[in-house]
Amino acid sequence: MMLSVQGLQAWYGKSQVLRGVNLQVARGEIVALLGRNGAGRSTMLKAIMGGVARDGRIQFDGTEIGRLAPHQVARLGLGYVPEDRSIFPDLTTAQNLILGEKPGPGGKFGLDDAYALFPRLRERADAPAGALSGGEQQMLAMCRTLMGSPALLMVDEPTEGLAPMMVQKVRELLVAVAARGVTILLVEQKLDIALAISQRLYVMGHGEIVFEGTPASLAGNAQVRREWLEV
């Protein structure tokens, strides 16, 4: 297993958000993490990166990362794109991308790759990133993380609040990235996207995994969808 999470607990202050989560991601997979707002999906990604107080076993490529600082986790090859995108608004688009490069020898993914995936970024290269549209910022955030050549990309709700055309672009980008051999752990609200592009999926509720299976098994399980997904 590329990523193996066992008994992961996480807290915001005194309130416990994750209550012993087990999750596995194999190399080359696209795994979707579903659930309603507040189910703990975003916290799950943050806890893996070391961004919140956590306890439990997290192994990445056989290395225990449960006690590492975020930058150490990132340097091992985990890439994270947060829900709020965390664009650096005062820096230019190009500077945002450059900051995605990790210290040390250059990786496989460079500025030209980012521009090839989403040509609009080249056009706006010298514009302050804060001036980009929401969709452009989402593409920038994903390309910025890809600049660090992650082996595993964790993306939190990339299509949230985007127009249908941008949703399509994000989806194409994820598929293209996966085709380059990057493993993806995707938190997604839109069930159709998750069912279409993932090989396996997990459903979370109240800080625990409540369903694990293939897109086909979830599509055939109306009870899980009604209880844990549909609003």
Next chain:
Amino acid sequence: MEQLGLILLNGLVYGLLLFMLSVGLTLIFGMMGVLNLAHASFYMLGAFLAFTISIRLGFWAALIIVPVLVGLIGAVVERYGLRTVHKHGHLAELLFTFGLAFIIGEVVPLIWGRTPVPYRVPAALDFPLFSIAGNAYPAYRLFMMAVAIAMFLVLYLALARTRLGLVVRAALTHPDMVGMLGHDVPKVFTLVFGAGCALAGLAGVIAGNAFTTEPGMARSLGAIVFAIVVMGGLGSIWGALVASLLIGFVQTASISLDMPLGTALMHLGIPVNTAMLTDLWQITIARVAPVVPYVLLILVLALRPRGLMGTRSA
């Protein structure tokens, strides 16, 4: 006219000096979310160390050694003090710097005594450069300006052109994200804290002899620097520059104006009834000068809570 020139010249020197202090403070706040209450104490430390080192090795050696020394002290304080307190939250960090300010404030008189020390302008720069508005203008003032401008250029290039500068600017808005992209943010914190302290130390070296090097100097300047950082917008470098120059000019101008308050307001076209509160209108502007920065601070906060160029509320 010459009077105005003098005010502009002195205001610029004072403003740039204030910027040297406030830029470190605003960078530290922007990145770490902590107002370093001990920041002006590092300025005082710089002045006293410069006094001691200039006696042994001369002023020019002090100009190089002291900022490095104060910067190292700052880096050690961050690495082994602030960082361990960090996990307990911002209040603990604030209290830590509060305590640190008191420690430096007590240690300095313990070593150097409670009275001003004779830290003098170096002989090579101790002559009147030209005469303006009937005053001899000291060459050392111009030297202060040159050092401040050089510092500004180096800082600007470091932030605008280097990769580390990019990391620092990105961390001003999203420190967590910078870490998750693989940058060692705690190390950058230590560097920025050290650099900010080094700048405060440099300000101490070049201002300690132009003004007075005494144990109360941190307190008197500290409050103004906080006002500047909040006024300019917490975390904003350009805001700190604008607010520093503004306070520099306004304070220099008001100190040199010997005009009663009532007369000044009438000159500005603000009608005042001098029959009421007669004593108040007789106070000269020069005597009101010390309170001016704080009045400006409150005005800015009332009208624009983010500060002049800030992005977040104070």
